[in-house]
Amino acid sequence: MKLNDLHISLNMIKILLFLFLLTGFNVCFAQNTQMTIKPVVKGASVVLGVQTPNVYVEGYDGEDITIEMVPLTTDQIPVEGNGLKPIKMPDPDRQREKNILNTKIRQYKEQSYMSIGIPLCNCERINIKVPKDPVLSVVTTYYGRDGVLSIKNINNEVQVQGWMPTIKLDNIAGFLIVTGGAVPGGRRASDKITISNIHWSDELIFSGSRRQKSYSVSANSASIDISIPDTLKGTLLYLSESGQVFSDLGIAPSPASAEYMKRFDDPFHKRPGFKTMPLNGGGKANLEINTGTGNIYIRKQK
Numbered sequence: 001m002k003l004n005d006l007h008i009s010l011n012m013i014k015i016l017l018f019l020f021l022l023t024g025f026n027v028c029f030a031q032n033t034q035m036t037i038k039p040v041v042k043g044a045s046v047v048l049g050v051q052t053p054n055v056y057v058e059g060y061d062g063e064d065i066t067i068e069m070v071p072l073t074t075d076q077i078p079v080e081g082n083g084l085k086p087i088k089m090p091d092p093d094r095q096r097e098k099n100i101l102n103t104k105i106r107q108y109k110e111q112s113y114m115s116i117g118i119p120l121c122n123c124e125r126i127n128i129k130v131p132k133d134p135v136l137s138v139v140t141t142y143y144g145r146d147g148v149l150s151i152k153n154i155n156n157e158v159q160v161q162g163w164m165p166t167i168k169l170d171n172i173a174g175f176l177i178v179t180g181g182a183v184p185g186g187r188r189a190s191d192k193i194t195i196s197n198i199h200w201s202d203e204l205i206f207s208g209s210r211r212q213k214s215y216s217v218s219a220n221s222a223s224i225d226i227s228i229p230d231t232l233k234g235t236l237l238y239l240s241e242s243g244q245v246f247s248d249l250g251i252a253p254s255p256a257s258a259e260y261m262k263r264f265d266d267p268f269h270k271r272p273g274f275k276t277m278p279l280n281g282g283g284k285a286n287l288e289i290n291t292g293t294g295n296i297y298i299r300k301q302k
Contacts, residue, residue: 037065037105037116045113045135049104052118053147053164054125055140059132059154065116068127069101101126132156140164155199157213163190167222171197174213179222190222192294196301200232200285216288223294226287229301234285236277240296247298251277 042063048055077086104117118126120142130136132155140149140162149164157174160167167190169175175198179190198215215234217224228236228249237256238245256274277298279285289296 033071033101034066034068035101035103037067037114039063039065039114039131040107040109041112041114043112043131043134044107045137046130047113047115047137047139048128049115049117050126050138050140050149050162050164051120051142052123052126053142053144054123055118055128055138055149055164056125057128057130057136057138057149057151059136059152060129061132062129063131065131066127066129067101067103067116067118069121070124070127072122072124130154135159137161159214165191167193169193169195171199173199174215175217176214177217177219179219190219192225193217193219193222194225196227198227198229198232198287200234200283215285217290218288219291219294221293222291223297224289224291225297225299226289227299227301228279230280232285233280233283234278234287235282236279236287236289236298237274238277238288238296238298239274239290240294241290241292243291243293243295245275245296245298247277248300249277249279249298251279253277 046065048057077084101121102119104119105114107114132153135156136151136154137159138149138151138161140160142162142164145165147164148166148168149160150168150170151158151160151172152168152170154172157176158169158172159176160169161178163179167177167179169177172195175195177193179193195217200215217226223243237260253275254277256276260276261274274290279287
């Protein structure tokens with residue numbers, strides 16, 4: 001994927017997030033523990049705005065989107081609070097006290113996409129089923145120390161931007177992940193990103209422009225664990241600025257080509273030290289993995 005394509009994709013995510021924040025709060029309010037959403041346009045791209053931890057997204061053969069909140073079975077009290085009684089806060093806008101799905105939905109028929117906002121809620125987890133073929137974008141704004149975003153069984157590109165301690169992608173055809181680093185409180189925002197069962201596809205998608213699917217991860221501090229299937233032929237380009245890289249592929253790395261490194265001539269004050277590995281003999285797929293302080297783990301798919 002070219003750097004310009006990456007900029008287009010990121011700009012598209014930002015535009016979708018802006019539209020969601022601007023208009024998503026006055027369109028549809030669904031207050032329940034589960035709901036079903038029928039897309040106005042079949043095959044429309046889906047944008048999820050997530051403010052709560054432990055979100056599990058799965059693609060399936062249906063056309064509707066289903067959201068289920070799994071409530072907490074008991075009130076969770078920190079160890080330090082043993083023997084004390086919890087006091088409910090009076091603020092009516094505290095979503096964690098409501099134990100409901102206060103979901104905001106907006107559908108854009110002409111642009112063929114829909115946005116779904118899921119605020120912080122008092123729940124064990126959120127289960128979401130989406131059609132497996134459209135492009136899926138997830139924007140997360142959760143700053144807690146524990147939380148998982150899991151996405152699996154998507155036949156198209158998965159775009160993730162924001163903060164979640166653990167991000168897991170499995171059985172997907174394309175990925176574009178951009179996560180931040182330090183946030184208020186000093187902790188690392190995304191600690192670990194795991195990607196497995198990757199499928200290469202030449203099919204073009206529309207995400208700001210017609211282009212090939214992305215296969216790219218960029219993180220400030222997260223460790224990245226990627227499993228390479230035997231069927232995936234291409235080139236892995238990777239970089240960890242101050243972390244370590246581990247692999248069981250048995251492939252000696254080499255410096256990135258001069259042609260690839262040309263993209264860093266203007267936007268960056270120095271050329272980063274990208275390395276490359278040919279995957280299963282090489283091919284058209286370019287997988288770009290880079291992190292600032294985290295480690296990179298490159299594995300054979302089991």
